Amino acid sequence: MQNVIASSGETSLSINSEMATKADPRHRAWVEVKPLAVEQNARLIKSFLEADCSLMAVVKADGYGHGATTVARAALQGGASSLGIATLQEGIELRESGLEAPILVLGNLTNPEELSACLHWRLMPTINSHREVELCQYLAEASGRFFDVQLKFDTGMTRLGCDLQDVPRLLELIQSSSHLVLKGIYSHLALADGDVDGKASDFTAMQQERFDSILRQMPPQPDGFYRHLANSAGTFRDRSLHYDMVRVGLSLYGYRPTNNLSTDLALKPALAVKARVILLRDVPSGVGVSYGHRFYTKRPSRLAVVAIGYADGVNQALSGRISALINGKFMPQVGAITMDQLVLDATDNPELEVGSVVTMLGEDGKAVITPQQWSDLSGSIPWEVLCSFKHRLPRVLV
Ligand SMILES: Cc1ncc(COP(=O)(O)O)c(C=O)c1O
Numbered sequence: 001m002q003n004v005i006a007s008s009g010e011t012s013l014s015i016n017s018e019m020a021t022k023a024d025p026r027h028r029a030w031v032e033v034k035p036l037a038v039e040q041n042a043r044l045i046k047s048f049l050e051a052d053c054s055l056m057a058v059v060k061a062d063g064y065g066h067g068a069t070t071v072a073r074a075a076l077q078g079g080a081s082s083l084g085i086a087t088l089q090e091g092i093e094l095r096e097s098g099l100e101a102p103i104l105v106l107g108n109l110t111n112p113e114e115l116s117a118c119l120h121w122r123l124m125p126t127i128n129s130h131r132e133v134e135l136c137q138y139l140a141e142a143s144g145r146f147f148d149v150q151l152k153f154d155t156g157m158t159r160l161g162c163d164l165q166d167v168p169r170l171l172e173l174i175q176s177s178s179h180l181v182l183k184g185i186y187s188h189l190a191l192a193d194g195d196v197d198g199k200a201s202d203f204t205a206m207q208q209e210r211f212d213s214i215l216r217q218m219p220p221q222p223d224g225f226y227r228h229l230a231n232s233a234g235t236f237r238d239r240s241l242h243y244d245m246v247r248v249g250l251s252l253y254g255y256r257p258t259n260n261l262s263t264d265l266a267l268k269p270a271l272a273v274k275a276r277v278i279l280l281r282d283v284p285s286g287v288g289v290s291y292g293h294r295f296y297t298k299r300p301s302r303l304a305v306v307a308i309g310y311a312d313g314v315n316q317a318l319s320g321r322i323s324a325l326i327n328g329k330f331m332p333q334v335g336a337i338t339m340d341q342l343v344l345d346a347t348d349n350p351e352l353e354v355g356s357v358v359t360m361l362g363e364d365g366k367a368v369i370t371p372q373q374w375s376d377l378s379g380s381i382p383w384e385v386l387c388s389f390k391h392r393l394p395r396v397l398v
Pocket of ligand 1: 058106188230231232233247248249250251257383
């Protein structure tokens with residue numbers, strides 16, 4: 001029941017008579033997530049692949065900030081058949097939520113406890129070295145269970161994966177280990193999101209040739225064995241990079257990894273960041289705003305203080321460079337972004353009130369602010385922008 005608790009002239013305040021005891025996720029600032037968009041993106045990507053090519057949904061880093069279990073479910077619903085994660089904890093969270101799909105740990109688990117937990121939770125570790133083969137075989141044999149694993153080798157990324165020349169020896173070792181079941185072999189592209197007819201193209205072709213050189217040496221493998229190389233950029237760059245499976249992260253969430261793509265799928269962004277105006281200030285011309293007074297008003301101004309800051313994931317480097325949206329209109333952000341708030345110049349937006357919701361990232365009417373725009377302004381990449389929204393921002397499914 002609504003009770004009016006104060007009424008004076010132009011102000012009337014009311015409160016729900018039931019005493020509030022919890023924070024409403026939409027009180028301050030939040031991330032809106034559309035599982036349906038992820039499902040539709042997965043369906044679109046899957047339909048772009050040949051029928052015998054599988055889609056792995058990469059849901060590491062809490063599903064690129066969207067909420068791992070939410071997006072994993074949506075992606076599986078849309079046609080993904082397996083999940084890619086980075087850490088043991090991420091895998092356990094998915095299993096505890098009841099998800100049964102195959103899960104590949106893309107990171108490198110090195111200690112026996114981690115690998116033992118992997119076996120317990122039926123997570124597939126990635127083998128990068130001789131040491132992990134022996135550990136996995138030892139743990140599996142001791143527990144009397146078979147351990148599904150995949151082998152990763154480096155074709156030019158120079159990060160994870162064993163050296164090219166070690167692949168034959170490791171393959172032989174895994175396949176002669178009584179309790180290991182090799183479910184796949186893969187590598188990772190370093191420049192797939194680069195230009196299509198320059199260095200990136202030549203380098204990707206070289207990585208592919210290295211990948212193929214290993215595949216040519218392998219005997220035919222049973223059903224359920226996956227050879228995979230492509231991330232989002234590789235998937236849309238060239239169909240010959242698809243093999244038995246593609247590992248898609250960024251595009252699952254609705255973004256193009258580069259403009260250099262051979263296709264133009266109608267991917268839908270699945271995330272928006274919203275925040276409320278918590279104070280309106282009318283100030284004269286020449287007033288310094290926020291820490292360091294990096295901005296001075298150039299006219300009598302109406303400033304809107306918004307309840308979101310760098311502790312929520314709005315990078316300080318974006319200070320004075322971004323805008324927010326209200327009713328499809330842009331309002332410039334001014335002065336330094338602080339830990340919990342930022343300030344907008346709302347002089348040209350008289351409709352703004354305390355409690356109004358502004359869109360910091362995402363769509364509002366016909367206007368949109370993308371992670372790519374933020375990353376271009378802050379010298380980052382869209383992947384990092386998506387992963388930067390902290391748990392202080394509740395994820396609200398819409
Ligand atoms: C091994 C591996 N495969 C696939 C992906 C997915 O990449 P993207 O988000 O560009 O599709 C990643 C992400 O970093 C990765 O590390």
